[in-house]
Amino acid sequence: MSDAVLTTQIENRDGVQVIHISGPLDSMTHDRFKDLLDPMVNQSRIRVVLDCENLSYVNSKGLALLGRYQRIALQNLSFLGIAALNKRITKTIELLGMSKLVKLYPTVTEAMQAASVV
Numbered sequence: 001m002s003d004a005v006l007t008t009q010i011e012n013r014d015g016v017q018v019i020h021i022s023g024p025l026d027s028m029t030h031d032r033f034k035d036l037l038d039p040m041v042n043q044s045r046i047r048v049v050l051d052c053e054n055l056s057y058v059n060s061k062g063l064a065l066l067g068r069y070q071r072i073a074l075q076n077l078s079f080l081g082i083a084a085l086n087k088r089i090t091k092t093i094e095l096l097g098m099s100k101l102v103k104l105y106p107t108v109t110e111a112m113q114a115a116s117v118v
Contacts, residue, residue, distance in 0.1 A: 004028060008036055016047040016079075016115045018108065022054035025062035034065060041069045044076040047115040051108045053084040063093065067102045079118040081111030 006029035009020040017040060025033055040048055050066075058066070066082055073080035083105040085093075093099050105111035 006033060008033070013112065014116070016049055016112060018049045018051055018112075020051045020054070022056075024057035024059075025055060025065075026057060026059045027061060030059075030061055030065065033062070037065075037069060041072050041078070041080060042076070043078065045078055046073075046076070047079040047118060048073070049081040049083055049105075049108060049111040049115055051083055052086075052089070053108070055085065055089065058089050058092075063096070063098060063102075067098060070102055077118075079115045081105050081114055083108045083111035 004024065006021065006023040006025060008022075011018045011020065019036075021033075023029065037048075040046060070080050070082070072078075082102065084107055085104060090104060093102060093104065105114065
């Protein structure tokens, strides 16, 4: 892994929290990511889009966390869109059979559109 640091930047776009993620989501960065997302996802009626265009790697623990966040969001009548994952990570999700559990959006724009109808 060339970049061992996960960085995040939060942007509010029309009431949707867009979180731009860059770097790996692995055992070294998992807790920091969880500390950021837990308070957001546990709110009711919040709309969050994860911009994963620059997410370089996700381990199994990170994938499980993303799936968990989408389930919590549904329970809280919220929206969590996972957008713009690279092909390698998307393929891993499909191979693990997680594509039935995790809703992915090809682009941030498509995730934003889905968030606007929630």
